[in-house]
Amino acid sequence: MRLLRNGDFVSGAVLAALGAFIIMEARQWEYLGPDGPGPGFFPLWYGIGLLVLSIMLMVVHARQAPAPASRGMGGTGRAFATWAALVVCVALLKVLGFIVAFSLLTLFIVQVLYRQPFGKALAVAVGGAAGFYLLFDVALNVALPAGMLGF
Amino acid sequence: MESFGYLMQGFAVALTPYNLLWCFIGVFLGTVIGILPGLGPAATIAMLLPLTFQMNPTSAVIMLAGIYYGSKYGGSTTSILLNVPGESASVVTCFDGYQMARQGRAGAALGVSAIASFIAGTFGVVGLMLVAPPLAKFALSFSSPEYFALMCLGLAMVVLLAGKSMIKALLAMMVGLWIAGMGTDLFSEASRFTFGHAELLDGVDFVVVAIGVFALGEVLGNMEIREGARMLPVPKGLRNLLPTLQDLKDCRFAFLNGSVVGFIIGVLPGAGSTIASFISYGIEKAVSRRPEKFGTGVPEGVAAPEGANNAETGGAMVPLLTLGIPGSGTTAILLAAFILWGLRPGPLMIQDNPTLFWGLVASMYVGNVMLLVLNLPLVPLFAQILRLPAYTLYPFIFGISIVGVYSVSGSLFDTWMLALFGLLGYAMRRLEYPSAPLILGFVLGDIMERALRQSLMMSQGDLTILVARPMSATMLFLAVLILLAPLFRKADALRVKAIAEGS
Numbered sequence: 001m002r003l004l005r006n007g008d009f010v011s012g013a014v015l016a017a018l019g020a021f022i023i024m025e026a027r028q029w030e031y032l033g034p035d036g037p038g039p040g041f042f043p044l045w046y047g048i049g050l051l052v053l054s055i056m057l058m059v060v061h062a063r064q065a066p067a068p069a070s071r072g073m074g075g076t077g078r079a080f081a082t083w084a085a086l087v088v089c090v091a092l093l094k095v096l097g098f099i100v101a102f103s104l105l106t107l108f109i110v111q112v113l114y115r116q117p118f119g120k121a122l123a124v125a126v127g128g129a130a131g132f133y134l135l136f137d138v139a140l141n142v143a144l145p146a147g148m149l150g151f
Numbered sequence: 152m153e154s155f156g157y158l159m160q161g162f163a164v165a166l167t168p169y170n171l172l173w174c175f176i177g178v179f180l181g182t183v184i185g186i187l188p189g190l191g192p193a194a195t196i197a198m199l200l201p202l203t204f205q206m207n208p209t210s211a212v213i214m215l216a217g218i219y220y221g222s223k224y225g226g227s228t229t230s231i232l233l234n235v236p237g238e239s240a241s242v243v244t245c246f247d248g249y250q251m252a253r254q255g256r257a258g259a260a261l262g263v264s265a266i267a268s269f270i271a272g273t274f275g276v277v278g279l280m281l282v283a284p285p286l287a288k289f290a291l292s293f294s295s296p297e298y299f300a301l302m303c304l305g306l307a308m309v310v311l312l313a314g315k316s317m318i319k320a321l322l323a324m325m326v327g328l329w330i331a332g333m334g335t336d337l338f339s340e341a342s343r344f345t346f347g348h349a350e351l352l353d354g355v356d357f358v359v360v361a362i363g364v365f366a367l368g369e370v371l372g373n374m375e376i377r378e379g380a381r382m383l384p385v386p387k388g389l390r391n392l393l394p395t396l397q398d399l400k401d402c403r404f405a406f407l408n409g410s411v412v413g414f415i416i417g418v419l420p421g422a423g424s425t426i427a428s429f430i431s432y433g434i435e436k437a438v439s440r441r442p443e444k445f446g447t448g449v450p451e452g453v454a455a456p457e458g459a460n461n462a463e464t465g466g467a468m469v470p471l472l473t474l475g476i477p478g479s480g481t482t483a484i485l486l487a488a489f490i491l492w493g494l495r496p497g498p499l500m501i502q503d504n505p506t507l508f509w510g511l512v513a514s515m516y517v518g519n520v521m522l523l524v525l526n527l528p529l530v531p532l533f534a535q536i537l538r539l540p541a542y543t544l545y546p547f548i549f550g551i552s553i554v555g556v557y558s559v560s561g562s563l564f565d566t567w568m569l570a571l572f573g574l575l576g577y578a579m580r581r582l583e584y585p586s587a588p589l590i591l592g593f594v595l596g597d598i599m600e601r602a603l604r605q606s607l608m609m610s611q612g613d614l615t616i617l618v619a620r621p622m623s624a625t626m627l628f629l630a631v632l633i634l635l636a637p638l639f640r641k642a643d644a645l646r647v648k649a650i651a652e653g654s
Binding site for chain 2: 090
């Protein structure tokens with residue numbers, strides 16, 4: 001359990017798995033052909049490098065006690081909540097379009113994460129979305145992702 | 152004299168109203184983001200990159216470079232006024248700058264900082280103008296083995312971008328190489344690491360990686376703390392912005408020291424402005440007649456690091472423009488910008504694109520003057536930016552990131568990739584993996600693989616071609632030497648100390 005709380009050990013394990021995956025994939029491609037190295041040459045070597053270094057990281061850091069968390073789990077939770085909101089916003093782009101999806105994301109960040117009054121959050125969300133529309137769509141002629149409603 | 156003639160042509164380019172406007176926008180934005188803690192030049196350039204595709208490359212690079220060196224000016228403002236460095240390179244400025252401000256000499260500190268930045272920034276541009284063309288000429292003789300060795304040398308610089316853990320830096324670099332390898336192999340047309348997604352056949356767009364890892368990773372990291380919602384105090388009554396004659400006299404050597412040290416450190420890829428500012432501060436203290444006063448508010452303690460920080464920009468442009476080697480996250484993004492505009496920084500850059508190169512050099516002279524004018528009288532106004540609450544800034548960054556990525560490809564798939572790379576950037580930050588090596592690996596990976604395979608095709612698979620040619624052998628030897636440098640304990644301790652204090 002102690003090891004699983006060690007970020008270096010866990011990230012090392014994930015990267016070791018990635019290294020192993022790269023090596024397996026690279027072995028399916030030609031390593032050295034008549035014209036020189038094939039598509040498997042370079043990935044095989046950085047895959048091996050990734051695997052060896054990540055095992056080194058796991059061995060070196062597993063011996064050390066996990067560093068005390070400089071920021072509490074609450075902070076990580078806020079960051080993950082923000083990321084989840086971003087993912088929802090991206091998922092909604094196809095359905096609702098940028099203007100609405102971005103407004104909802106802003107509303108969530110300002111009201112829920114920064115605990116600002118609803119009126120203020122709504123003003124920031126609507127004002128921000130309007131600003132993006134005027135700046136990109138109207139002034140710069142850069143198309144914003146449109147939803148099923150056409151905007 | 153030849154350079155002087157080209158420089159005049161460069162001024163003809165830089166002084167057109169259109170380019171002057173973009174130069175102003177660049178240095179203005181640079182100053183603003185330099186002042187804002189939590190938003191760096193790399194993230195800003197990455198976010199704005201897609202918007203420059205409709206511009207002509209010369210104007211675009213003038214603006215983006217303006218953001219780069221403008222942020223160095225802005226970074227000192229918060230160091231002096233609030234003891235909060237806007238950029239890691241401004242950490243050293245806090246030591247004496249904040250003390251001067253506490254003694255009621257904030258204006259003089261800001262003035263010394265602006266003047267040192269101007270002198271050293273201009274020195275850096277002169278250095279760039281003098282060093283870059285001969286270096287590019289020398290590199291013209293490079294063939295594939297030399298290019299491969301050069302890329303190895305560039306990647307070896309990861310040692311200097313490593314932060315506390317070398318293993319983590321190397322791992323980040325290899326992940327960058329892996330991401331660079333995604334897509335269709337140009338030699339064999341085999342598709343690699345596409346996971347069945349046709350959208351990945353063209354590879355991962357640099358903009359997606361850069362914005363995700365730098366901008367979103369940075370914002371998600373900042374979101375851990377809610378404190379951004381409160382107003383930061385902005386000191387009032389900034390009078391006497393011009394330093395006294397005695398201040399300037401005390402700073403004579405610091406101006407020179409900062410300029411020379413900053414430029415030399417800048418030319419060495421990977422060293423960066425944080426290290427340059429620490430070294431010049433150390434030299435200044437070592438040669439000072441009053442070393443015991445350092446840290447208590449002496450103007451030369453502000454002038455030396457701020458000068459080095461700004462001269463470094465001109466130095467960092469040398470390997471970027473002449474060899475195509477970026478020495479930092481920001482210059483890696485600038486390199487990618489060049490590639491996206493269809494330009495290839497390297498030995499032929501100056502020869503093939505003289506208008507762009509000399510226009511950029513001339514614009515940096517002009518930009519430094521603009522920054523001096525902006526930063527001396529308008530500092531109190533710029534400091535008001537700190538009143539901007541974080542909850543208005545962060546959604547804006549999310550919005551501009553989505554629009555920026557979508558505007559490049561018109562594909563919603565890339566916005567999903569953006570979210571994924573944002574998470575990667577945050578995880579790297581949280582687990583203390585440096586992000587600059589990942590970008591370095593990503594930018595140089597493709598070029599490195601191509602150079603290696605072309606070299607081995609030339610030699611029919613014989614690896615000795617890489618060491619049989621004197622230049623490539625020398626560069627490979629240097630790369631190995633740099634990679635082994637951390638084994639020398641004393642040098643590594645100094646490097647880690649500088650990075651730790653700068654982070």
